[in-house]
Amino acid sequence: MAKPKVAFYWCASCGGCEEAIVDLNEDILKVVELVDIVFWPCAMDFKYQDVRNMKDNEITVAFINGAIRTDEQEEMANLLRKKSQLVIAFGACSHMGGIPGLANFWDKETIFESSYGKDCPSVDNPDNIVPLTISSVPEGELKLPAFHNTVKSLDQVIDVDYYIPGCSPAPYLTMKAIGAILAGELPKKGTVLAPEKSLCDVCERNETKPEKMSLTKIKRISEVIADPEKCFLAEGIICLGPVTIAGCTNEGSGRCITANMPCRGCYGPPPKITDVGVKMISALASIIGLEGEENMSEEEVEQLMSQIEDPAGYFYRFSLPKSLLRRKRMN
Amino acid sequence: MAKIISINPITRLEGHGKIEIFLDDAGNVSNAYLQVPELKGFEQFCVGRPVEELARITTRICGVCPTAHHMCSTKALDAVCNVKPTATALKLRRFIYDAFMAEDHLLHFFFLGGPDFVVGPDAPPGERNILGVIGKVGVEIGKKVIDMRRRIRSIITHLGGRVIHPVCGLPGGVSKGLDEDHRLAFHKIAKESVEFSKFCLQIFNDIVLKNDTYLDLIVGDIFKHETYYMGQVDANNKVDLYDGMIRVIDPTGKEYAKFAGKDYLDHIIEHVEPWTYMKFPYLKNVGWKGFEDGINSGVYRVAPLARLNVSDGMKTPLAQAEYEKMVATLGKPFHHTLAFHWARLIEVMYVCEEMVQLLEDKSITNPDIRNLPKEAPTEGVGVIEAPRGTLIHHYKTDENGLTTNVNLIVATLGNSAAISMSIAKAAKNLIKNGVVNDGLLNMVEMAFRPYDPCLACATHSLPGKMPLIVNIRDRNREIIKSIKRD
Numbered sequence: 001m002a003k004p005k006v007a008f009y010w011c012a013s014c015g016g017c018e019e020a021i022v023d024l025n026e027d028i029l030k031v032v033e034l035v036d037i038v039f040w041p042c043a044m045d046f047k048y049q050d051v052r053n054m055k056d057n058e059i060t061v062a063f064i065n066g067a068i069r070t071d072e073q074e075e076m077a078n079l080l081r082k083k084s085q086l087v088i089a090f091g092a093c094s095h096m097g098g099i100p101g102l103a104n105f106w107d108k109e110t111i112f113e114s115s116y117g118k119d120c121p122s123v124d125n126p127d128n129i130v131p132l133t134i135s136s137v138p139e140g141e142l143k144l145p146a147f148h149n150t151v152k153s154l155d156q157v158i159d160v161d162y163y164i165p166g167c168s169p170a171p172y173l174t175m176k177a178i179g180a181i182l183a184g185e186l187p188k189k190g191t192v193l194a195p196e197k198s199l200c201d202v203c204e205r206n207e208t209k210p211e212k213m214s215l216t217k218i219k220r221i222s223e224v225i226a227d228p229e230k231c232f233l234a235e236g237i238i239c240l241g242p243v244t245i246a247g248c249t250n251e252g253s254g255r256c257i258t259a260n261m262p263c264r265g266c267y268g269p270p271p272k273i274t275d276v277g278v279k280m281i282s283a284l285a286s287i288i289g290l291e292g293e294e295n296m297s298e299e300e301v302e303q304l305m306s307q308i309e310d311p312a313g314y315f316y317r318f319s320l321p322k323s324l325l326r327r328k329r330m331n
Numbered sequence: 332m333a334k335i336i337s338i339n340p341i342t343r344l345e346g347h348g349k350i351e352i353f354l355d356d357a358g359n360v361s362n363a364y365l366q367v368p369e370l371k372g373f374e375q376f377c378v379g380r381p382v383e384e385l386a387r388i389t390t391r392i393c394g395v396c397p398t399a400h401h402m403c404s405t406k407a408l409d410a411v412c413n414v415k416p417t418a419t420a421l422k423l424r425r426f427i428y429d430a431f432m433a434e435d436h437l438l439h440f441f442f443l444g445g446p447d448f449v450v451g452p453d454a455p456p457g458e459r460n461i462l463g464v465i466g467k468v469g470v471e472i473g474k475k476v477i478d479m480r481r482r483i484r485s486i487i488t489h490l491g492g493r494v495i496h497p498v499c500g501l502p503g504g505v506s507k508g509l510d511e512d513h514r515l516a517f518h519k520i521a522k523e524s525v526e527f528s529k530f531c532l533q534i535f536n537d538i539v540l541k542n543d544t545y546l547d548l549i550v551g552d553i554f555k556h557e558t559y560y561m562g563q564v565d566a567n568n569k570v571d572l573y574d575g576m577i578r579v580i581d582p583t584g585k586e587y588a589k590f591a592g593k594d595y596l597d598h599i600i601e602h603v604e605p606w607t608y609m610k611f612p613y614l615k616n617v618g619w620k621g622f623e624d625g626i627n628s629g630v631y632r633v634a635p636l637a638r639l640n641v642s643d644g645m646k647t648p649l650a651q652a653e654y655e656k657m658v659a660t661l662g663k664p665f666h667h668t669l670a671f672h673w674a675r676l677i678e679v680m681y682v683c684e685e686m687v688q689l690l691e692d693k694s695i696t697n698p699d700i701r702n703l704p705k706e707a708p709t710e711g712v713g714v715i716e717a718p719r720g721t722l723i724h725h726y727k728t729d730e731n732g733l734t735t736n737v738n739l740i741v742a743t744l745g746n747s748a749a750i751s752m753s754i755a756k757a758a759k760n761l762i763k764n765g766v767v768n769d770g771l772l773n774m775v776e777m778a779f780r781p782y783d784p785c786l787a788c789a790t791h792s793l794p795g796k797m798p799l800i801v802n803i804r805d806r807n808r809e810i811i812k813s814i815k816r817d
Contacts, residue, residue, distance in 0.1 A: 012371060016394020016495045022438075023495070025481045026474070069371070099391035102376040111372035114737075116603050116610070120374065121596055121725070121738050123610065124619070125603045131370070135605040139353035139362050142606035147370060168394060168495045220732070222383035222412065222502050225701050252485075254493025260506040261498040264387060309733055313380045317388075 004060035004182065007039035007051075008090075009080055011073040012100045012151065013066030017091040020168035027175055034182060035060075051079055059084040061181055063164075067093040067100045067321065068152040072145035081158040086186075088177065088193075092167035092266045094154040095192070097321025099167070101151045102313070104320050104327035108149045153322045163192040165245055167266035167318060170253030192245065198270050199241040199263050202249050205231045218307045221262060232262040233287055238314050240265035242283045243276045264317045275324045277315035284308070350751075350775070352758050358765020363755035365747060367609035377737040382411055382708055382728045383502060385737070389724065390496040392741065397496045398431035398487060399717035399742065400724070402573070405500030407724040410593070410711025412502035412704035412732075419697040420504030423490065425573045426517075426689045427497070428715070429682035430486040432572060433524055435718045436635075436679045437483075439783045440531060440672070441476050447777050448539045448672070468534065479527050482520050489513060504701035514696050521686035525649070528680040532653055535676055540660070550661065553760045554668040554778060556752055557582040557624050559614055559631035561745065562638035563716045564589075570642040570681065572716040578641040579614065582626050584664040588616075592714030595723050599740060602748075611748045612740055622752050630752070633720025633745030634782060635674035640664045645677065647684035653677045668753055671781035708732040717742035719783055746782045753778040 010017065024031065038059060039051055062084040068074050081087055092098040103111060112130050113119055133146050154160055164177055177193045180186050187193075200206060209231035219236040226232060232239035239262035247267035248255040256263055265276060273279045308314065316323045355361040373392055377385050386404040390397035402424060409416060416424065439445075441464055449464045465473030484494045490507055491497025499505045509517075539545045548554065564578045565571040577595070579588040590598055601610040602619045613619050613629030620628040631637075640663065645651040654677055661670055689695055710727040720742035727736040757778035 014391045014394035014397075016391070016397065019394050019495050023481075023484070025477055099388055100371050102380075102388070103372045105379065106372070106375050111370070111375045114375040114378075115370060115372065119736070120601075121736075122599060122601050122612070122740060123603060124600045124615075129603045129605050131603075131608045132605045137353075137362070137364065137606060139355075142351055142364060142366060144366065144606065144608065147608075167391070220381055220383060222381075222408070222704060222732075225703065226506070228507075248493075252488070254488045254495070256492045256498045258507075259490065259492025259497070259499045261387075261492055309731060310380055310384075313384070 003034065003036045005038045005058060006035045007059045007062040007080060007084065008037070009039065009062065009064045009076060011064065011066030011077065011094070011154070012069040013091065013093050013098075016168040017065035017093075020091070020166075020171060020174065023171045024175065025171075027171070031175075031178060035178075051083055054083045056082055057085045061086040061088060063088050063090040064154055065090040065094050067097050068154065068157045069100065069103075069148055070145035071148070074148075074157050077154060077158045086161045086181065087154075087158065089154040089160045089163045090174075091169055092165060092268065092318045095163045095165050095322075096268050096319035097151050097153045098266075098318050101153070101319070101321040102317070103151050104325075105312070106328070108147055150327050151321050156321065161189055162186065163190075163268075165192055165194050165267040166247050170248055170250055172250045172253060173247060192268065192271070194245050194247040194267060195249070196270055197246045199244045199246045199249070199257075199267075202246045203231070203241055203257065205229060205257070209234055220309075226260050226262075228260045232257075237262050238284075238308065239263050240276070240280065240315070240317075243269050243273055243279045243315075245270050264314070266318045268319060276319055277312065277323055277325070280315045281311070350754050350779075352754070352762075354762065354765065358762070360755065360759040360762050363751055363758055364606060365609075365751040365754065366607045367747075370608035374737045374739060377726075377734050380734050382726055382732050382734045383408055385724075385726060385734060386500045387496070387498055389739070392739070394495055396431075396435060396717055396719065396742075398428065398435075398491065398494075399715060399722055401491070401497050401500050402428050403713045403715040403717070403722045403724045405502070405713070406574075406715060407711050407713030407726050408500070408502035410713060411708045411726050411728060412711070413706045413709070414503035414702050414704040416504045417699040417702050419508070419695060420700045420702075422689055422692070422695045423505050423509060423700065424500070426509075426686060426695065427487055427490050427499070428573050429686045429689070430483050432682045432718060433528075433679055433686070434480050434483040434487075436675050436682075437476070437480060437527075437531070439718075440676060440679075445534075445672070447780060448545060449534065475527075479524065483524060486517050486520065489517075501701065502704050506700075508698055508700045509696050511693075511696055514690055514693070518687065518690040521683060521690055524683040525680070525687060528676070528683045529649070531676050531679060535673060539672075549667050549669040553757055554753065554781075555666050556632070556668060556749060556756070557666050558749060559587060559617070559629070560637035560640040560664065561631045561633050561721050562641040563714065563721065564642050565646070567646075568643040569646045570638050570644070570678070570716075571646070572638075572678075572682070574715075577714065577721060579631065580641050580664060582624070582664070582666070584640070587614075592723065593712040595712060595714070595725070595740065599723075601740070601744075609747055610744060612744055613748065622748050622755070624752065630748045631745065632749045633742060634671065634718070635678050636665055636668070636671040636781075637720065637745075638716060639674045639677065645681045647681050647688070649684055650677050650681035653680060668778065668781050671783070675783070719743045720745040743782075750779050750782050753782075 062080045089095045116125055116130050131144055133144050135142050164173055173194055217236055221237055241263045244263050244265045245267040269276050349366040352363045353361045386401055389400045389404045392400050446464055449467055487494040487497055491499045499507050559581055561579045563571050563575045565575045576589050581587040598615055599612050600615040601612045603610055614631055617629035645654045657673055707730055708728040713724045715722050722742040723740040725738040729735050757775055
């Protein structure tokens with residue numbers, strides 16, 4: 001019997017998801033025995049044409065990492081969807097937009113200005129040159145993919161079957177997912193292939209989390225020396241543990257809180273939470289001591305939020321494109 | 332009829348890279364362009380974030396070298412908050428950084444650059460990957476490579492919280508200290524890594540330096556460029572990756588400039604082209620003369636070869652001995668692009684020796700890992716030598732410590748003009764009268780691979796083909812010939 005065919009592709013990403021595959025270490029040799037990797041631009045012959053020549057659904061599973069920012073990425077996502085039985089959004093950028101999704105606080109022009117314009121102190125660009133999709137050089141014409149105004153998660157562009165969360169995903173999640181695919185034991189379509197519990201549920205600092213916390217001040221991590229054993233929230237330090245999947249709790253997967261740094265939510269929310277920001281505001285409201293936060297007046301909400309500088313940047317660090325906000329409206 | 336040869340993608344430069352080579356009517360190379368078809372806009376979307384969070388955001392510029400961005404950002408935060416890290420924190424940062432540099436460079440040698448030599452430039456392309464290397468040096472050694480990488484990375488996981496996108500850096504120190512048990516365990520890993528470095532240098536010596544064909548390739552003209560070089564040195568002008576002054580030498584080897592990182596704007600400026608999202612840094616006081624070699628062109632090179640060029644040697648004994656051997660073999664300054672591979676291994680030896688030194692001093696387990704900032708954040712510059720060159724983060728904040736301006740000079744960019752030049756030169760030497768053959772692919776690849784264009788990652792870790800396709804197109808962009816690796 002022919003081995004299942006697997007494809008890996010990257011969109012707007014950093015390469016960390018590729019490193020996360022290499023971090024399978026010796027396990028990667030097992031994977032290669034079980035499947036044929038038919039497409040992996042960073043490791044193999046890169047040809048759109050090869051993928052186009054494949055029959056529809058010929059690829060068993062495509063792992064796509066990175067957010068969608070350019071038309072080339074969108075085109076590749078569509079092509080891989082057509083050729084693959086399963087598409088898995090791999091990593092936080094593909095899952096929720098990720099860190100590149102923070103660009104949705106601005107638009108294309110502002111981003112170009114900060115990179116190539118007078119706002120950039122190290123640029124010498126008197127003619128205000130910016131990259132163009134088509135430009136002329138003495139020898140001919142050069143093309144670049146168009147840069148979209150808004151960063152999208154993969155499922156905002158194509159139909160996605162499953163998600164492997166994390167920035168970057170812990171290797172054990174990848175191995176488990178590959179095992180489930182090969183065994184044909186996949187859960188309901190749309191499932192995030194990770195534990196359902198929140199980081200708070202399994203956090204070893206949980207014991208120090210009081211039933212009811214009452215804080216008067218939110219502290220920034222740079223201003224304090226955090227107690228290495230105490231719940232960050234109990235100390236007034238913002239931690240997204242209550243609203244984040246405990247994907248990082250396996251040995252060897254790496255976890256920010258083991259370095260005494262609070263969670264920033266890269267694994268995304270557990271299944272029942274639809275919007276991280278809304279849930280986090282409500283969690284903080286109860287922590288800060290505002291009773292009946294669901295009945296809070298606008299002023300009270302504002303007063304609460306004013307203690308937290310850059311709430312959107314904390315709560316939607318990895319998920320702005322997928323949030324209720326999606327992007328900032330530009331005038 | 333003019334033709335375009337398109338290589339898409341080359342191995343990644345912070346995302347995606349593409350090379351376009353133009354042929355003239357006679358079929359000779361008229362020019363080559365390195366295009367980066369992507370921009371993420373970190374400079375803009377870091378604005379508004381609490382500045383200390385940038386150490387956890389800018390890591391996502393690159394998942395291959397997140398530790399470089401993290402440490403550079405942390406150094407910028409020290410400056411922004413005007414706080415000096417404690418003595419122990421500095422040792423820990425340096426130790427983490429050494430571990431990172433070792434695993435990153437080793438990955439490049441075995442997975443990316445090494446196959447060119449270990450398996451051979453003329454070997455079938457399908458064998459020129461990590462498995463080909465394993466085939467040549469043996470499965471046991473292959474497993475040893477994977478295991479060494481895993482264990483060195485475990486150091487970063489422990490101290491940094493995670494190895495892909497570590498989080499331990501804070502203004503004034505680090506968030507986690509080292510206990511005695513781990514000091515001992517890591518000391519063992521560090522000692523083994525020194526032995527492993529010797530083994531790598533031995534492979535390089537036996538397979539490359541003792542082979543006249545390879546040596547001719549290294550010293551030959553095809554892979555040579557006479558440019559300025561930039562890198563960080565300590566007070567004795569020895570290579571220093573974590574801290575020091577930025578030193579620049581001219582193509583004759585003379586010191587051209589030496590400056591503190593905070594003054595980078597007096598020396599480095601960037602050129603913008605409409606055909607790529609990537610910028611081209613150059614020496615401000617020499618000026619942009621296009622993609623040119625020589626003393627009148629502001630193009631400079633960074634990364635291992637450049638660091639060895641701007642320094643007077645290495646701080647540790649075994650690395651220094653190997654450096655002296657390289658000087659005796661090639662002569663300084665090293666303009667030989669392929670010698671990046673050698674320089675990279677010398678740096679591996681240096682960082683592994685330094686890891687041992689740092690761990691032999693028990694004071695690295697002291698509890699003083701943080702100084703709290705006492706002043707309101709303002710503005711600061713952080714500089715570090717990333718695996719791929721001098722990396723600069725520059726932040727400004729408002730009175731609440733919210734970021735107002737970010738400027739980044741990313742390491743790989745330091746070589747962006749030179750990579751284009753190297754590709755063009757290799758192509759010009761190979762493509763004559765419209766004749767293009769598979770050899771071109773090897774040569775073109777070997778022209779950019781020494782720079783390690785930010786893909787020390789998954790590449791070549793699996794059996795398969797290299798990510799190269801050369802399309803030869805006519806004026807109508809119709810493909811008239813396609814060469815691929817298979």
